[in-house]
Amino acid sequence: MASIGWVLLLFLAQLHTLLSTSIAHHAIGGNLTHHPVPFLCHPDQAKALLQLKKSFSFSRSTTRLSSWRNGSDCCLWEGVACDVSSGYVTILDLNNRGLYSHGLDPALFNLRSLRRLDLSMNDIGGNIPPGFERFAFLTHLNLSNLGLYGEIPIGISKLVSLFSLDLSSHLDNQYICDPGPNNYIGAKYLYKSSSLDTLVANLSNLRELYLDSVDLSCSGEEWGIALARSVPFLEVLSLAYCGLHAPIHKSLSRLGSLIVVNLQGNIFMAPGLFPVFFMDLINLTTLQLPSANLEGSFPPRSFQSKNLRVLDLSDNPYLSGHFPDFSDTSSLEILRLERTNFSYARPMSSSNFKSLKNLSLDGNLSVDFLSSFGGLGSLCQLDLALVDSVSELGSIFSWIGHHKSLTSLKLFGCNFSGITPTLLVSNFKTLKSLRMVSCKLPRLVLHSVGNLVGLQTLEMTGCTTYGSMPSSIGNLTNLRNLCINHCGFLGPMPAAIGKLTNLRNMYINDFGFSGPIPDAIGNLTNLNAITIIRDPGDQVSGSSIPYAIGQLSELEWLVLQHCKFSGSIPTSIGNLTQLMMLDLSENSLSGEIPSSIFNLSVLHYLDLSSNKLSGPIQGFDNKVNSQLETVRLRNNTLSGEIPPSIFSLPVLRILSLSDNQLSGPIQYDNTASQLKEVDLGYNALSGSIPEAIFQISSLEHIDVSSNNLTGSVDLSHFSRLTELTSLYLSHNKLHVTDDAADNPLAGVTKLGLASCNITRFPRLFMDLNLIWFLDLSCNKISGDIPNWIWASWRNSIVYLNLSDNMLTGMQLTSDVLPFANPLQVLDLSFNILSGRIHMPNLSADILNYSNNKFSSILPNWAFYLSETRYFSVSKNNINGHVPLSICSNSSWLQVLDLSYNNFSGSIPACLIENVPLMVLNLRENHFEEMLPSNITTRCALQTIDLHGNKIVGKLPRGLSNCSCLEVVDFGGNQIVDTFPSWLRGLPELSVLILRSNQLYGTIGDIVEDAESDECFPSLQIIDLSSNNFSGNLKPEWFKLLKSMMEEFNSPGKIITHDISSFATFYHDFTEITYKGTYVTFRNILTTLTAIDFSNNRLEGTIPETFGRLVSLLMMNMSHNSFTGKIPAQLGSMADLESLDLSCNQLSGEIPQELTDLTFLGVLNLSNNDLVGEIPQANQFSTFNSSSFEGNAGLCGPPLSKSPCGATPNAGNIYKSSRHVDVALFLFVGLGFGIGFAAAIVAKWGRVGRWFTATGRAWRT
Known part of the structure; x- marks a missing residue:
């Protein structure tokens, strides 16, 4: 997002170089043979650039930097400009050149005279390197959408001359059905900064700051204060999707030069009022605050800027008030207010919206209100949510039809039941894009959509439809983008889809479609992306992936999930030489992985997980598959050894091979790997864990659990893995020790060490301040659970499994476990714990105290089950009654297992009549009296086991209402019936x-x-x-x-x-x-x-x-x-x-x-x-x-x-x-x-x- 001035300056620099060279030629009479002109480029600069080029691969043959040749003047090379007096490179612009590499080559930092550096829109893997502080003269730095990741180096904060900094990463919406803020929730941050204050502290000359999708979640409450203090002349502030938590601070009002403000998508931002000071910024042209948790009433005053072009307040549902006022609306181009709570009862105070191109509104709209905008002669995109305007829908459609420049229309919540097909076609005939979300579409209306032959984009998301997809869709021969998302279409996909020969992107996520994909899909030779996802619960199976899919030579993205495909993967997929994304997961595909897949040289992402694939893994080549970043083959029946070549893939970051039948050793020796996640669990791997794994500094997740790995593993081996957050070594034949003097697992949050022959609590655990998942089950730990566990982890632990050990005590003076957060799991089962059961003070989802020697429990134990779904004290020696308070305090309880104890008294009626309870096991106790009989059809019981008690009377007839019952055991009682x-x-x-x-x-x-x-x-x-x-x-x-x-x-x-x-x-x-x-x-x-x-x-x-x-x-x-x-x-x-x-x-x-x-x-x-x-x-x-x-x-x-x-x-x-x-x-x-x-x-x-x-x- 560098300024246009940058491009102009680059052009002038190149022009200056050409003119200088031309003058030199004329000065010597143009005789190049006898009077050679020395190169302007400094030799060291050419050498650095050539080394940089050598590190690149090229994804496009047209951008191979062909002018970058040894023996030529580097100042004339593509994307390069030099200072005419020194010959040093001052500008390097390689924006969107299709460059691909495994990290930035250090030669870049030899270009120390750079003033402008733009490497954006390429694919450079690896951590963002140090060394930027060497660019002392740099004024413009653009590393956006580059593929680098990790902590922003401190060197960037030392570039005191910076005018523009762009480190943003943008979600690629090319293959997304309905782009919106929620699509960013699961997006992986690439860059991150632990302190925005530190990053900008020295950048007082900064005018433009673009940090979209940079992780700023740790920047604290004062990010706004830091900006106001450090960058007082800032004109462009873009912090979209940065994970900001604190609300917009009033100190930003001191940034009086702001022209562009973009804070959209910070969905975790604390609620706050609309920042009224933005309305006083006289130079403001763009204000984007969607999904910023704004609430309260919008200020009843006007924006002072007369140049405001963009105002986006969408997706703030608690922001209310009347339609915003403007001092001048003539320059307004984009106005988005959808999913807010604005009132549109009164007409516009101004009707001069002559520049308005994009309008988005929802609520109780009327034709009178829409007409008060005046003649919207420039309007080309309109989004309307008409939930409350069903009665005026026809009139609104007629109003839409009067805007001949309108090409894009999105409708939310419309009921088309009263709309005639003629009305729809006559008013929508100029459209190129029609998107309908949560609309009710009768069959005739849906069929008439096929008459909108000018459409290039058609989306139907969450709509109510009737029957199959009409074949009239084949009339839309100009269609380029088709999205069908959760609309409930029934039957097969129509073969008429094969007529859409101009289609570029097809997204179909609908549970109703059944049967095979028509072979006619092979006609869609212009397709760039296919996504077809069906309902995971759909029982239709037996169809295969059509071989004709291999004819789609332009395809870059192929996702076929949950389609119940069987048979083998067609070898024709190997013909898709442009394919970057291949996801065939969650099907029933069988046979071996075809070797043709491994010939896809630009493939970035491969996911064949959760199928029935068999045979060995073979075919990976670190040259052919040099761009492969993700390989997911988990949950198949793949066998044989893991080929060493898979670990040599130069930019591989995620490798998931778990849940297969792989055997043999892990043959890994690539210490230069970029791996971030390695999941090899649930196989039959043997041998020791390779030493090289402990050298991969980029690793964040390691799972080798449930294999046959052997040897001793000292936790100190992980000291170099500074990014490690998840480590699973459970259920092998490993012997885990902890001889480390320091804490090599300081950043770990999830740790699985079950069945690792551990005999005591490792000392380093005392410093695991971030741990929230810990599994130490099935070890040989004896003695007491140390008190520091409850003290050190009270603020972090969520899952704690200490089962199957030889623990005898808990070192607690209170009967209540002092956790600061509600637990997911606390499992102390299969130990030798005795005395009274200690209950967590904030409840837990799963509580398991079974198979111990506990003799008592708190009299009011049900009080601590307010959010518990599973509670078991089975096979202890506990006496007492089940308190009646369980009926009011345990509304979430689904499994209650008190079996094999000495409980007595009557069974509270709610345990059988209670709606959420699924499993009730009171086996082998001393319960007596009759069973309750008031059991309704709301009963959720699946298992009821009262075997071996003293129950009398008759069997409760109401059990016939428990339609989910699977197991009934009333044996060993005194029932007469x-x-x-x-x-x-x-x-x-x-x-x-x-x-x-x-x-x-x-x-x-x-x-x-x-x-x-x-x-x-x-x-x-x-x-x-x-x-x-x-x-x-x-x-x-x-x-x-x-x-x-x-x-x-x-x-x-x-x-x-x-x-x-x-x-x-x-x-x-x-x-x-x-x-x-x-x-x-x-x-x-x-x-x-x-x-x-x-x-x-x-x-x-x-x-x-x-x-x-x-x-x-x-x-x-x-x-x-x-x-x-x-x-x-x-x-x-x-x-x-x-x-x-x-x-x-x-x-x-x-x-x-x-x-x-x-x-x-x-x-x-x-x-x-x-x-x-x-x-x-x-x-x-x-x-x-x-x-x-x-x-x-x-x-x-x-x-x-x-x-x-x-x-x-x-x-x-x-x-x-x-x-x-x-x-x-x-x-x-x-x-x-x-x-x-x-x-x-x-x-x-x-x-x-x-x-x-x-x-x-x-x-x-």
Whole structure:
């Protein structure tokens, strides 16, 4: 943003050089052969410039600085001007030359006579270097949009002659659908200054200061005072998007020479009144204060400047008042007041807006008010928000139609329902740009937009549409920019889009689109940018990326996220030689990464994360991929070693390869790297952490957690990483020590050292004053938690995980933890802590004290759960009651786990009736009395586990209103009731445990009560054992258990809740009978299926429909009074692993079909009336006699009696005991193509896979 004078001066300097050379030629008669003219350029200057050129690459062939040749006069080179007397370079202007390098070459600082230096609009990587203080004569410095980053060097503050300083960075809006201040919120600052006061303290001659998007968030409350004191003659002040916090200070009124003021986008600025002193600046031409948190009433006075051209107060919703007054409106060109609270009730006091080109208004607009602007003959851009003007919309559209110079129109919140297509087309026909935001667009109106054939830009954001995108969009053949953003279009993208052959930018972010991208997209050969993003929850899949996309030779930007693409990445993408941005993340792409991608020589950003890509990583070349800055390949199934070449990419800053299957060592030796982020977590990497990593001073983030890395790591190794803020070494085989004398982690805010063999709290932790995330779980730290943890970190810590250690005490004199900020996580679980539980004074999102030896808790503990969502004290020795205050103080609570303690008394009704609670686990306590019954449809419970208490009465019928219920366990209580057939309609109910109560009646009556075929549609585990159920089992019931009829081809998924942030901390578990004993299954998989009706008084035959339950793993009908034969259909239950029909009155032979159950590991048919020979095929030959004894009529192995057909000795026939001890079995496969193998299969065979499931460490 250098002044125009700079360009003029450069031209005059070049002209002066040419004239000087010409005069010299004439003085010697023009005879160049015999009278050579010496070069004006000083040799040292040429040498420095040539060295500088050598450091550059060029992204455009037309700007290769071809005139910069050895042996020629450097004063005649492109962008160079010299002092005619000395031959030293005074001007170097390389603005927007397509230069690319890996940092500024130090040769630049040999040009010490420079007065003007402009390197803006190029791509120079690396930290901004020191050395600028050498430019003692510099008056103009422009390093804007250069790609450099880091702290602004102190040398710039010593340039006392500076007239203009431009270090700004601007967000590139080329590929953004709706540019606006919110787009800058997530933008990464490049330059930063810890003190604006220090930067400008010596720059008293400064007239122009451009620091847009420079991080000034640490400049404190007095940034305005610093400017007023140090740069009194400032004319241009531009601090847009700088992260300023303090409001605009009145001291800026002393800068009376201000012409341009731009403070937009400082969204964190403290609220303040409009600075009235700006209205007194008589030279003011530009005032931009959008998103500056202005509030209150706008001053009812006029701007004194008669040259005001730009006034932008938009995006200050609490700024109110009447329309601003102006002393002279004739020069006003831009007026933006949208998203404010101005009133437009009265007409304009002036109608002389002859220069107005850009007008933006919202609120209760009327045609009368708009007409009072007079004839807006220059108006070319109009933004109107018409939320309150629906009745006048037609008249306003007619007013718009009278402005023939208008080419750009943006409408917000318009309801087009009453607008005829003819009215729209006739008034909008001159438009080149139409943007509609949050509008209601009927089908006919939307179709008529296709008749606005002059449109070059069309945007629809957040609009209400009906049906599919109309094919009439293909009529807009002049269209260059198309944006469809969250409009709810349904169906496929129309093939007519292929007619938009002039299209340059296409942005489609809409959850309704389905099906493939039409091949006709290959016709859009002028496209520069494509962004297509669909709804992450969209289930449509199967389409592939069209191969024709490789025909778009001009494409620079390709983003296809969440599109559910499958198949391989088309190799044709390698044809896109201009591509700088490639993002195919969050799809289902498979196969290897095509080598053609690595031939894209100008690629800056590559993101293929969250797909199903496999194979090795290969193909990176530090010459071909010399411009690659970001590589994200995380969350795939990539394998093999990480190629060393990837670490040699010269400007690579972000490398994310986590969540793959990569192995081998980290082969890294590039100490000159520009890397800022390295994420290699959740792989199978081995070896030690390379020493070279500890030399990369630019590193800010390192994550190598959850690998197989070994060796000793001293935290002092990180002392050179002065920019480091995040370090994750967790879950390897590392031995972390802290022998450092100083604090090498002073700037670290996030530190993951879980499972690092740490035996004590490192001393250096005492000085981690900025730490807010710390994970020391799964180490060997013993003794007390030192008091300095609570003292040193009380102002910073937000996440603290000390679980899985051997901690015994907390060194606290108070029962309250003295944190200054609310916590996200405090996890002290799995230690040996005892005594009373200490609660944080400001609550916490997640509190986990489980698996300790705590014996008490504060009587009013619920008071400290005001903002807690997860609270667990499971498996301690706590006595007492649950206070009723939990009903009023715990309105955010979603998970409450008090299991395995000694709580007693009644259960507060709100815990079951409360809306937000999702998991209630009170298992194995001494709660008593009846359960509350007033449960409404607002119930959010997903798990309720009251197993092992003293609950009496009936099951609460209101549970049928809990439509999200997945796990219900009321086992081991004293409930007297019938079978809860009223739960049959719950769509998610997977586990129902009611054993060991006093339930009675029949089970099959559910069929008679059912109103539809939906009956326990998701049920996979049902345990009704040890009750008083009687009667027959009705065959129809088992036909309805759909979830047990599905054949599974995978190990299944863990039953999860809609509480993803608690996944590491809470896991559902269940206990069911397996092999004659109760077995605990932690993490219930969707493939774990079981039916246990044992120890009841059921009778009749076992229904043949059991055979339909082909995915059932465990079936226990023992200790009932079943009669008849064992159904041969049970042989169809191919996944069955445990079958117990013992202690009944079953008769007949053992069906030969049962030998088809090749996964059967436990079989108990003892104590029945079975007869005949015991089958010997497959698994049956592995069972011992205990599986069959007590059946007088059975014969053959493994029974130790006479062979079948022989007359047995009556004295040897006896009735076995009905008490059977089922031992671990040896899984043996015999012959029949299986071979012979012997193994004890994870204690209990294939089911062992349910016993272990590890959650990832919760990270931010």
